[in-house]
Amino acid sequence: MAEKLLTANEKTPGGVASAPSFKFSELEFYDKIPPEYMANAEKLLTNLQKIRDKVGKPLVIMSGYRSWERQQIVNPTVKKSQHMTASAADLKPPVGLSATELHKIILDLIDKKVLYNGGVGLYVKENFVHYDVRPEGPARWQGN
Numbered sequence: 001m002a003e004k005l006l007t008a009n010e011k012t013p014g015g016v017a018s019a020p021s022f023k024f025s026e027l028e029f030y031d032k033i034p035p036e037y038m039a040n041a042e043k044l045l046t047n048l049q050k051i052r053d054k055v056g057k058p059l060v061i062m063s064g065y066r067s068w069e070r071q072q073i074v075n076p077t078v079k080k081s082q083h084m085t086a087s088a089a090d091l092k093p094p095v096g097l098s099a100t101e102l103h104k105i106i107l108d109l110i111d112k113k114v115l116y117n118g119g120v121g122l123y124v125k126e127n128f129v130h131y132d133v134r135p136e137g138p139a140r141w142q143g144n
């Protein structure tokens with residue numbers, strides 16, 4: 001895990017063309033993304049790159065793609081999670097930034113139409129921000 005933190009979001013071989021700081025594997029530490037969801041994953045990473053560029057520091061993806069089976073373990077009460085279509089990432093704020101501040105940066109980028117207006121959830125106690133590129137458009141919420 002420590003090695004992943006050091007290499008995350010650097011321009012390394014295998015980076016996604018539209019999101020060179022990221023690799024698809026950063027969404028895959030539980031399960032491989034099925035081919036039918038790769039377009040969602042690319043759209044997600046393209047948008048995460050814009051957040052990363054604004055923040056100016058590596059963003060660590062705490063949770064990316066989840067298979068149906070994984071979702072039953074992680075959060076069984078949510079039956080239709082955007083994580084299950086490779087459309088969502090839970091982002092740990094970089095050192096020096098709170099989850100609240102990262103959340104505000106994301107909402108500002110959406111307001112400026114830099115970022116796709118999908119789902120954004122703030123989790124202050126658990127210290128992460130959920131961002132997704134759901135096709136049906138905006139959703140906002142606050143978790144724990």
Ligand SMILES: [Zn+2]
Nearest residue numbers: 088089090130
């Ligand atoms: Zn999430």
